[in-house]
Amino acid sequence: KSKSLGRGTYVIFDQSMEQEASEILELERNLRTAIQNDQFIVHYQPIVDAATGKVEMIEALLRWNSPNGILSPDKFIPIAEEVGLINTLGELVLNKACEQTAYLKATTGAKFITSINVSAKQLRQPHFTNNLESMLHKYDLQPKDVQLEITENALVEEVECITNALKEIKTLGIRIAIDDFGTGYSSLSYLRKLPIDLIKIDQSFVKMLPNDEEHRAIIYTIISLACSLDLEIIAEGVEEKSQREILLSMGCKFIQGNLISHPVDLESIKLILGHTSPK
Ligand code: C2E
Ligand code: MG
Ligand code: MG
Ligand code: MG
Secondary structure (H helix, E strand, O other), rough: OOOHOHHHHHHHHHHHHHHHHHHHHHHHHHHHHHHOOOOOOEEEEEEEOOOOOOEEEEEEEEEEEOOEEEEEEEHHHHHHHOOOOHHHHHHHHHHHHHHHHHHHHHOOOOEEEEEOOOOOHHHHOHHHHHHHHHHHHHHHOOOOEEEEEEEEHOOOOHHHHHHHHHHHHHHEEEEEEEEEOOOOOOOOHHHHOOOOOOOEHHHHHHOOOOOHHHHHHHHHHHHHHHHHHOOEEOOOOOHHHHHHHHHHHHHHEEEEOOOOOOOHHHHHHHHHHHHOOOO
């Protein structure tokens, strides 16, 4: 596989590339079949107020309920992006998440926002905002019932197109979050121009809490930045009480992670929301 091995290895290199290509083809076929057979489901993870533990939002996370078990998005989203299926999958998630949000609101009476991940490709579709609007209408939801998450990395490709899309979405009254914040290269001045409402601190920083001084400093800086730009803040990947404590002491309002709950299926999130709904 290594190019430095010299001439003789080109054959091996070609073979492995061919194998990789046929694996992608097969995965693409399987993805198409899975879409036809409705094998995609949405799990939900609560996002809570760090101080009170009240569920304020839930994040919709896509799962492939395949014949070989439940697969995580990291296993198929990159391929879906590559073979042009991400818009179909994205639409499917949006539809299910909106339908289920309406169901959860009706059955639990709880107040919460559903946070939905979107890829940059989706945002660049000319009719994305219109589709979003008709989806809300279809399930009788208000714009404030949902928010969209876009990764910091996705923000920096085709800046103008993305910025315009975000502005349109914001005009609808839908909140926008930057996901995996701290791992990309967005600049302060760029951030300030975007119509965003909140920042999600990437879990790689949270993982090193509470003891790693450097990561503590990074998180503190992100929280101060969010504060001065008047943005809300969520820390992702909180697994330990000590992490929750230090985040709370640094002024982080919301937390999400296995300490609170793993992502769970629809009926389980319904129970979780039911417990925290006003009596
Ligand atoms: P993300 O949006 O940053 O989502 C958070 C990920 O961290 C989820 O992985 C979640 O299960 C995981 N996680 C939550 N709490 C903890 C924790 O305490 N510890 C650890 N180690 N992990 C935790 P998941 O569900 O596998 O999703 C991976 C990524 O796939 C997501 O990262 C998101 O970028 C993408 N994704 C998920 N659903 C969709 C979707 O519908 N559309 C698009 N475009 N991307 C999606
Ligand atoms: Mg996310
Ligand atoms: Mg994230
Ligand atoms: Mg991520």
